[in-house]
Amino acid sequence: MHTHPHLSRRTFITTTAVGVAAASTTACQKANAGDRQLVFASLKDAQREIDRLAKAANLRSATQWSWPQTLTHCAQSIEYSLTGFPESKSALFQNTAGTLAFQFFYWRGRMNHDLAEPIPGAPALDTSNDAGLAMARLQTAIADFHKRSTALQPHFAYGSLNKPAYEHAHAMHLANHLSAFDVAS
Incomplete structure (x- = not known):
């Protein structure tokens, strides 16, 4: 019988899942002004929007970062999935809150x-x-x-992902960032 005063593993995971879901739901409800809430299932989907925005003479931005900074940040994320992230959350975090957050984002x-x-x-x-x-x-x-045929590096927060899941993570990341830009009228 478990009599340790700390949370049991099941209670910890359940509590974490509820916390992540609540935080993510709050984030959904508080979309930034100018957030177009784009959704991409693949990098190919994201590429079409990248190309459209890149052709624009004048972009409207709802974020602190410039267009080049945003593109560089998104490139870094993809590069690190190939080479390894410079810093990572703990394995415990990746296997609990990180995994749950990714699953929630994927589901949504x-x-x-x-x-x-x-x-x-x-x-x-x-x-x-x-x-x-x-x-x-x-x-x-x-x-x-796209050319990578060997295993990818663990995500700093989500942990190990297979290639289709990682592509979806990158597509969602790009959608979130590109949603803050649009062609100015």
Whole structure:
């Protein structure tokens, strides 16, 4: 019989799941002004929107980061799935709250996160970065991801993902960031 005063594993996981679901639901209800709430199931879906926005002469933004910074951040995320993230949450976090958050986002079809939060341990985003260079970096990262036939690196928060799940994670990440941009009228 378990008499330890700390939470049992089942209670911890259940409590974590409820907390993640509540936080995610709150995030859904508090969509940022200008959030177009895009949904992509694949990187190919995301690519169409990237191309549309890249052709625009004037983008309207609802985020702190510039278009090049956003593209660079999204490229970093894809690159790190190939090379390894500079910092990761604990295995306990990845196997509980991280897994539950990913499952919730996957079930919902989209994610919400702070659009100005860098990847833990990633280099600071260059504020003078050229949009063309940032776009080329993102395109290379996407192509490299598609070419990868060996195992991918664990996500810093979600842990180990197979290639289809990782592609969906990247598509949701891009949708969340690209939702903050639109063609100015």
